[in-house]
Amino acid sequence: MTVDAPGPAGAESAAGEPVLRLEEVRKGYGSSLVLRDVTLEVPVHTVTALIGASGSGKSTLLRCVNLLEEVDDGGIFLDGAEITAPRVDQDAVRRRIGVVFQSYNLFPHMTVLDNITLAPRRVHRVPRDRAEAEALELLARLGLADRAGAYPDRLSGGQQQRVAILRAVATRPRLLLLDEVTAALDPELVGEVLAVIRDLKEEGMTMVLATHEMAFARDVADQVCFLDAGVVLERGTPAEVFGAPRQQRTRDFLRRLTEAGRL
Amino acid sequence: MTVSDDADDRPGDMAGGKGEDVTGGPPDVKATPAAYVPSARRIARERYRRARTRRSFAVAAVSSAATAAVLVALVVNAPGWQRTRATFLNAHYARVALPKVLDGLWLNLRLLVVCGAIVLVAGLLLAMLRTLRGPVFFPVRALATVYVDFFRGLPLIICILVCVFGVPALRLSGVTHDPVLLGGFALCLTYTAYVAEVFRAGIESVHPGQRAAARSLGLTTAQTMRHVVLPQAVRLVVPALLNDMVSLQKDTGLVSIGGAVDAVYAAEIIASRDFNYTPYVVAGLIFVVITIPMTRFTDWVAARMNARQSQGGAV
Numbered sequence A: 001m002t003v004d005a006p007g008p009a010g011a012e013s014a015a016g017e018p019v020l021r022l023e024e025v026r027k028g029y030g031s032s033l034v035l036r037d038v039t040l041e042v043p044v045h046t047v048t049a050l051i052g053a054s055g056s057g058k059s060t061l062l063r064c065v066n067l068l069e070e071v072d073d074g075g076i077f078l079d080g081a082e083i084t085a086p087r088v089d090q091d092a093v094r095r096r097i098g099v100v101f102q103s104y105n106l107f108p109h110m111t112v113l114d115n116i117t118l119a120p121r122r123v124h125r126v127p128r129d130r131a132e133a134e135a136l137e138l139l140a141r142l143g144l145a146d147r148a149g150a151y152p153d154r155l156s157g158g159q160q161q162r163v164a165i166l167r168a169v170a171t172r173p174r175l176l177l178l179d180e181v182t183a184a185l186d187p188e189l190v191g192e193v194l195a196v197i198r199d200l201k202e203e204g205m206t207m208v209l210a211t212h213e214m215a216f217a218r219d220v221a222d223q224v225c226f227l228d229a230g231v232v233l234e235r236g237t238p239a240e241v242f243g244a245p246r247q248q249r250t251r252d253f254l255r256r257l258t259e260a261g262r263l
Numbered sequence B: 001m002t003v004s005d006d007a008d009d010r011p012g013d014m015a016g017g018k019g020e021d022v023t024g025g026p027p028d029v030k031a032t033p034a035a036y037v038p039s040a041r042r043i044a045r046e047r048y049r050r051a052r053t054r055r056s057f058a059v060a061a062v063s064s065a066a067t068a069a070v071l072v073a074l075v076v077n078a079p080g081w082q083r084t085r086a087t088f089l090n091a092h093y094a095r096v097a098l099p100k101v102l103d104g105l106w107l108n109l110r111l112l113v114v115c116g117a118i119v120l121v122a123g124l125l126l127a128m129l130r131t132l133r134g135p136v137f138f139p140v141r142a143l144a145t146v147y148v149d150f151f152r153g154l155p156l157i158i159c160i161l162v163c164v165f166g167v168p169a170l171r172l173s174g175v176t177h178d179p180v181l182l183g184g185f186a187l188c189l190t191y192t193a194y195v196a197e198v199f200r201a202g203i204e205s206v207h208p209g210q211r212a213a214a215r216s217l218g219l220t221t222a223q224t225m226r227h228v229v230l231p232q233a234v235r236l237v238v239p240a241l242l243n244d245m246v247s248l249q250k251d252t253g254l255v256s257i258g259g260a261v262d263a264v265y266a267a268e269i270i271a272s273r274d275f276n277y278t279p280y281v282v283a284g285l286i287f288v289v290i291t292i293p294m295t296r297f298t299d300w301v302a303a304r305m306n307a308r309q310s311q312g313g314a315v
Helices: A058-065 A090-095 A112-122 A128-141 A157-169 A187-203 A214-220 A238-243 A248-259 B009-023 B040-076 B081-088 B091-131 B135-153 B156-169 B179-205 B208-216 B221-258 B263-274 B278-309
Strands: A020-029 A032-042 A047-051 A073-078 A097-100 A175-179 A207-210 A223-228 A231-236
Touching: A020 A058, A032 A058, A032 A073, A032 A223, A032 A231, A047 A058, A047 A214, A058 A175, A058 A207, A090 A097, A090 B208, A097 A157, A097 B208, A112 A128, A112 A157, A112 B221, A128 A157, A157 A175, A157 A187, A187 A207, A187 A214, A214 A238, A223 A238, A223 A248, A231 A238, A231 A248, B081 B278, B091 B135, B091 B179, B091 B221, B091 B263, B091 B278, B135 B179, B156 B179, B156 B221, B179 B221, B208 B221, B221 B263, B221 B278, B263 B278
Parallel strands: A047 A207, A047 A223, A097 A175, A175 A207
Antiparallel strands: A020 A032, A020 A073, A223 A231
16 A cells, blocks of 8 residues: 555646645634635645644634635635535545544544454445455554454553544545644654654655644644634745744744744 | 554554553552552451441431331221222232233233324334435425424323324224224324333434534434434433333323223223222332233343443443
């Protein structure tokens, strides 16, 4: 299996076309505006880290991309095709995008193996034995093969989140969204989850991750976006955003993190 | 996609292994060769705990015996006790009534099984109809809501009367006049409304994150319902469903108002012939006796499901 194999539903995009493109995306709840005309491009095989304080719109942005939220204005494009257009098959779009949640959201009534093989079997119609063989291979690579028959409650947080990542990539998505995937973990378990994400990057997976792990963002991201009150205030390479922030608000945010010992 | 097996992977593995150890064996399993000798402190603590247990047991026994004695004395010394005992607790009439009541009970049990199965399926279907989204389904949603509101509010006895006496009055050809079938139909109408509400509560109490995770994997609404929401919802509502089934079992007795001879009606026949109410007591006790194993069975099923799914033993 390789990451850059075209997904079952997705044709390869034209050369140079980013996997994901946001064009002046606007999203509000009632009177409060959460995303204010966000524009963003995520090229293939790159990692984009969204940083910013709680409530800055990182999670909303990811939910909009996965069509769990409807945008108010602007457009989102996956491989050049607008997915926010009317009459788009939302299930087909979601089949090409993997999501990992902060609170894992594993299905508690299924074993680890069933969690991972559910989408390949039911959505992509992969025969059970092949889906299970592939899932076991993925589990084995993370040293979790012996947990295949266990229920999620029996796993540590780090193991659960690694299984959740495997579940999201088992269908070979074109794009992987990670929403604060280490925020609910005990500090000593963060490393094992970040190691998996690092491996996925090596494999060429295109990813967008919202994160509070600044050291990790600096290390693994190709592009860092600082969101503040729904606006992409600053966008650049990790060296640019962390090393020489242009905006005062970015500097304030990074200083607060430094003072809290998080940077 | 491959997740490479390089050095980056190792720290993760080790952390995972460490996590297992923490949740694993008891803390006193140190790898030291010397055998564990409980300290005097532990022995004293356990002796104290045993003494407490014995004392609690003795107190409970004495207290129960005293309460029972008071209750018995109260009843036996009541001015009408002799008369009541002769009318309600007569061994002769109990023996006479038992075989007839058991004969009638067979009807109650058949009604319970058939109506219970219909009610569970129809209730689940109705609950799912009420969760459908989209304008096409508006009439379906509206009808389901009206149905539940109506039959939950309508007293069961009126529902049965209307079905048992009203349907034959229509003189429709090909429609049964059998009071058992019509009474059973009335039971299904009312209980489906109750059970649908129980299922709907279960469906709505599944965490929204579960739905989001399923949809993000590309599952359709129907697949999400079938594979993710319903299995969790059903587990949540098993105790509430049992409650409704026990209630249904008792209400099967109401089909007797249409003339069907069930356990209650069999008792009534004897009671009104001999002016002795013992058959009612016999029928009532039998109903109690058959609900108890049902309750235990459901508790056992629920406990087994939970044990399989979570590690919490006593918690």
